[in-house]
Amino acid sequence: MTHQEGTALKIADQIRQNVRPFTTLDVGGAARWFVRAHGAQELAQALTWAKSHQVPVFVLGGGSNVLMADAGFDGLVLQLADHHIEIQHTDDGRCLVHAGAGVVWDELVDFAVTHDLAGLTCLSGIPGCVGAAPIQNIGAYGQDVSETIAQVHAVERATGASRTFEADECGFAYRHSHFKGRWRDQFVITAVTFALSPGQQAPLRYRDLKERFAGQDTAPLKETRQAVLEIRRSKSMVYDTADPNHRCAGSFFVNPIVAEKDAQHVVEVAQERWGQDTPVPQYPAGQGKVKLAAGWLIERSGFEKGHIAGRAGLSSRHCLALINRGGASAAEIVALARTIQAQVQQTFGVQLEPEPTWVGFESQDTA
Numbered sequence: 001m002t003h004q005e006g007t008a009l010k011i012a013d014q015i016r017q018n019v020r021p022f023t024t025l026d027v028g029g030a031a032r033w034f035v036r037a038h039g040a041q042e043l044a045q046a047l048t049w050a051k052s053h054q055v056p057v058f059v060l061g062g063g064s065n066v067l068m069a070d071a072g073f074d075g076l077v078l079q080l081a082d083h084h085i086e087i088q089h090t091d092d093g094r095c096l097v098h099a100g101a102g103v104v105w106d107e108l109v110d111f112a113v114t115h116d117l118a119g120l121t122c123l124s125g126i127p128g129c130v131g132a133a134p135i136q137n138i139g140a141y142g143q144d145v146s147e148t149i150a151q152v153h154a155v156e157r158a159t160g161a162s163r164t165f166e167a168d169e170c171g172f173a174y175r176h177s178h179f180k181g182r183w184r185d186q187f188v189i190t191a192v193t194f195a196l197s198p199g200q201q202a203p204l205r206y207r208d209l210k211e212r213f214a215g216q217d218t219a220p221l222k223e224t225r226q227a228v229l230e231i232r233r234s235k236s237m238v239y240d241t242a243d244p245n246h247r248c249a250g251s252f253f254v255n256p257i258v259a260e261k262d263a264q265h266v267v268e269v270a271q272e273r274w275g276q277d278t279p280v281p282q283y284p285a286g287q288g289k290v291k292l293a294a295g296w297l298i299e300r301s302g303f304e305k306g307h308i309a310g311r312a313g314l315s316s317r318h319c320l321a322l323i324n325r326g327g328a329s330a331a332e333i334v335a336l337a338r339t340i341q342a343q344v345q346q347t348f349g350v351q352l353e354p355e356p357t358w359v360g361f362e363s364q365d366t367a
């Protein structure tokens, strides 16, 4: 028996692994197969095994942006366990930090801040792993990860070939990249290289942060990290099992980017219903488009923070986070998501799109 066949047997032995505990929403069924790949060789073996057995593969990171179907996933769930971080100083004064896909995201931010490297600080407290960060171009408090990604290292699933993408090849946009779009399910991200700036301060672009550091445009990294973590905690946006809102996937819907005329319609609806002075949060999104605030649309469509829908509901601190209140099924989360989408559509004519990846459903479009 070859080593490869041995790995195939190892995978086949681990039948029906419950994935639910590996996801922050804590809903859904089991994976038919589950494997944790330590390094390039095991990853190659797992992909080869899946290909030869014609088994679909789902790559799971920290499970913080995943909605697993109650029926589970009839395929191989693959997790990467590469936890190394390397630093390289360059001649132009920058610092390249190379992190394996399995590194816990917030541990990387902590590492950068501890080494006085600017670029990731405002992304403190986002759950998940490094490998997922480029997928939706994670962002928070005025920073997107694409601002500091230099390269994304990946393995092509179909061929097993190693690929390195420069940041400008990845199609990064608001909560989007080619990995989530046209390259969907084609690559396993194995590592990411970040270009960070030694000795600089963190930018303060977001209102809540600006208020903390009144009058400043930038602040020291450690203080900024601390402030971001505190603000996030006050909104139940760090993953903490002691928090009753913790079973969630963060924001369940992305902020919709709409045509100017559709944003104007939202303003007209708001003024008609709640008076001429009703402020509608909106931000220019380029090319005649406007970004609206999904949370505001949800709240104004009649869903309050803490809304209860059986065992599902909305976070008591943040109505953009759908939560599993304890023992909810994926179907209950989906039902609430659909109710919210329908109500927002009916009230404002805006279609909300879910942010998490739906796994084991026939199509994410079922949203």
Ligand SMILES: Cc1cc2nc3c(=O)[nH]c(=O)nc-3n(C[C@H](O)[C@H](O)[C@H](O)COP(=O)(O)OP(=O)(O)OC[C@H]3O[C@@H](n4cnc5c(N)ncnc54)[C@H](O)[C@@H]3O)c2cc1C
Residues within 6 Å of the ligand: 024, 058, 059, 060, 061, 062, 063, 064, 065, 066, 080, 101, 126, 127, 128, 129, 130, 131, 132, 133, 135, 136, 137, 138, 139, 140, 187, 188, 189, 190, 236, 237, 238, 239, 248, 249, 250, 251, 357
């Ligand atoms: C409390 C809370 C707060 C959050 N706050 C934010 C926030 O402020 N900003 C933000 O942007 N997001 C936020 N999120 C969403 C989530 O944390 C991020 O999207 C995170 O990057 C997901 O990482 P993960 O490792 O958990 O990925 P998973 O949830 O496991 O996977 C997410 C997607 O990435 C794919 N993927 C994962 N790893 C790989 C890999 N190595 N190769 C290829 N594909 C891969 C998966 O297949 C899936 O499609 C929040 C979530 C929670 C629960």
